[in-house]
Amino acid sequence: xxxxxDSSAFRIACAVSIGMSAIRQELATISQxxxxxxxxxxxxxxSDHECRGLVIxxxxxxxxxxDWIHKNPLEWIHLVTAGSDPLDAINxxxxxxxxxxxxxxxxxVAEHALAMLLTLSRGMNVSIQxxxxxxxxxxxxxxxxxxxxxxNVLVVGYGRIGSKIGASVKNLGAHVTGVASTxxxxxxxxxxxxxxxxxxxxxxxxxxLSVPLQPQTHHLISKVQFALMRKSAFLINVSRGGVLDxxxxxxxxxxxxxxxxxxxxxENEPLPLKHPLRSLDNxxxxxxxxxxxxxxxxxxxxxxxxDNLLDxxxxxxxxxxxxxxxxxx
Numbered sequence: 001x002x003x004x005x006d007s008s009a010f011r012i013a014c015a016v017s018i019g020m021s022a023i024r025q026e027l028a029t030i031s032q033x034x035x036x037x038x039x040x041x042x043x044x045x046x047s048d049h050e051c052r053g054l055v056i057x058x059x060x061x062x063x064x065x066x067d068w069i070h071k072n073p074l075e076w077i078h079l080v081t082a083g084s085d086p087l088d089a090i091n092x093x094x095x096x097x098x099x100x101x102x103x104x105x106x107x108x109v110a111e112h113a114l115a116m117l118l119t120l121s122r123g124m125n126v127s128i129q130x131x132x133x134x135x136x137x138x139x140x141x142x143x144x145x146x147x148x149x150x151x152n153v154l155v156v157g158y159g160r161i162g163s164k165i166g167a168s169v170k171n172l173g174a175h176v177t178g179v180a181s182t183x184x185x186x187x188x189x190x191x192x193x194x195x196x197x198x199x200x201x202x203x204x205x206x207x208x209l210s211v212p213l214q215p216q217t218h219h220l221i222s223k224v225q226f227a228l229m230r231k232s233a234f235l236i237n238v239s240r241g242g243v244l245d246x247x248x249x250x251x252x253x254x255x256x257x258x259x260x261x262x263x264x265x266x267e268n269e270p271l272p273l274k275h276p277l278r279s280l281d282n283x284x285x286x287x288x289x290x291x292x293x294x295x296x297x298x299x300x301x302x303x304x305x306x307d308n309l310l311d312x313x314x315x316x317x318x319x320x321x322x323x324x325x326x327x328x329x
Contacts, residue, residue, distance in 0.1 A: 010313065012053035013038040013068075015060040016080055019298035023055060026302040027309065038068070052076070053312070055305055059269070059288070061086035076312045080301055081105065081291065082161065083240055084322050085213035099318035101304045103160050105291035110164035112290035113208055113238045116262030117169070119284055120234050121146040121206075125260075129281060146205075149173025154204035156220070157211025157239060158191045165208050165238075177204075201228040206236065213240035221245065226252040232259050238290045241266040250276050253283065264290040 014023055015038040027033050036049045039060065053076045054069065066089070069077075074096055077087070082102030092098070119125055123144040130137035151174045155162045158178035166176045166189050177200060178191035185191065192200060197220075201207065207229070211217050221235070222245035229235070235258060237244050246267055252258045260282040266275075269288055277283055294300070308318040 008032075009034045010053065011036060011049060011051045012055060012309070013049070013051045013072075015039050015054070015056040015065060017057055017060060019080070019301055022298040022302035023305055026306040030306070030309065030313070033309070033313075038065070053309065054078070055080060057081050058083050058086050066090055076309070076318070078305055078308055078318070079322070080305070082109070083212060085240060085242070087322075088214060097312055097318055098322040099308045099320045100322050101301050101320065103320065104294070104297065104300050104304060106160040106164050108292065108294045108297075109161045109210075109238050109290045110168055111293075112264060112286070113161075113165050113210070113236055113262075114168045116236050116238075116264075116284050116286075117148070117206060117208075117234065120236075120260045120262060121148065121151070125281070125284060147173070151175070151205040152203055153177070153206045153208065154179065154200055155208045155210060156197065157209065158186065158189075159210065159212075161238065162208070162210035163187075165210060169206075174206075198225065198228060201225055202230065204233060205230065206234045209235070209237040209239045209243055211239050211243055213242045217243050219243070219245045221249075223248045226257065229258055231257055234258075234260050234262070236262040238264045241269070246277065250280075253280055260284075262286075264288055 009032050011034040013036045014020055016023065017039060020037065020039065024035055027035060036051060051072050052074060054074055055078045058079060058081045069090060076097045079100040079102065082105050084098065084100060087098065123141045126141055126144060130141065148169060149172060153169045153174045153176045155166045155176065155178045158166065158180040162178060163186055166178055167187065170176045170189065176189045178186065178189055179194055179197050179200060180191050181194055183191060183193045209221065211220065220243045226248055249261060253261065262284040264286045265288055271278065271285065277285065304320065308320055311318045
C-alpha cells in the first residue's frame, strides 16, 4: 500500500556497479516506487526521467552524475558504500536526506587491513617472490618477521572501520592507540584528538588509515608525517587515496625511510599502469576491493536501501543518516 500522502510515483535512479537486481527485487515490494538504471551500462537510458531518489556507489560519481543531481528534484541520496566524500564537492540543499550502507562493509574492510598487516609483518610478500626463484632466502626473510603482539599500532580514524581494525589487532596482542575527531576511550583503547597525530606517529610500528576524506584530511599524511615515522614502520591505507600524499609515500619508500605499505585505495583509480608505486616490492596493492567478500552482501545492501527508503516514504529521517559536518569555505 502507498505510504506517501501524494499519489505520484517515487522514482529512484540507481547508479550501482554490483547488486542492481537485488535492489530491484527488494524495492519491487513497495508500491508507487519506480527504478531507473543510471549505471554506466545503461548508457544514459533513463537519465531524462525526473527522479526523487538516488542510490549510488561512491565510485560511480562523475561530472555527468553531478549534473544530473542538480537537474533533479531529489529528496534522498543513499550511498551504498562507505565514505561520503563525493558529496563534498556538490552544493546540496540541507533539506536533502543523505544516508549510507557504509556500516555493512566495516568488518570486511577491517579484515582486509589485517590481512595486509599479516602479509607484511610475516614477510609473505617477500617469501612468495623469493620462492618463485632458485633462492631459499631464509637469511633475508627471517629478520623481516614480526609478531603482532610486539607492535604498537596507531589507527587514524577511529570510526566504524577503525574501531574494528583496532579490536582485531588488540585481540592479537598489539598495543593499540586511536586518533579521531573527538578524544575518548573505546573498549580500553585510548583515542586521541586529531591534533595529537604528529605526536603519536613516532611511536607507531604500524599506522592504519581509516579516516574519511574531507577537505581537512586531504593529504593528512604527507612529507611532515613521513619524516616522523619509524624506518621500520608499516603504513596501511583502506580509507580513501586522497588522505595520503602518494608522491611523498613513494619517495619515503624509495629512500628506505619506511619498511613497507599496503594500499587498497588511490587518488586516481584505476591506478595507472606506469605508476611508480607498482614498481616497489615492499608495497602491497589491491584494486579497491577491501569491502568485498561478505556472503550475501548484495542482499544485505538491498535490504538496507529498502529500510532507509521506507523511512523517507514515511516522512522520517533515514535510519542510516549521514551526519553532515560544518561546511568549509
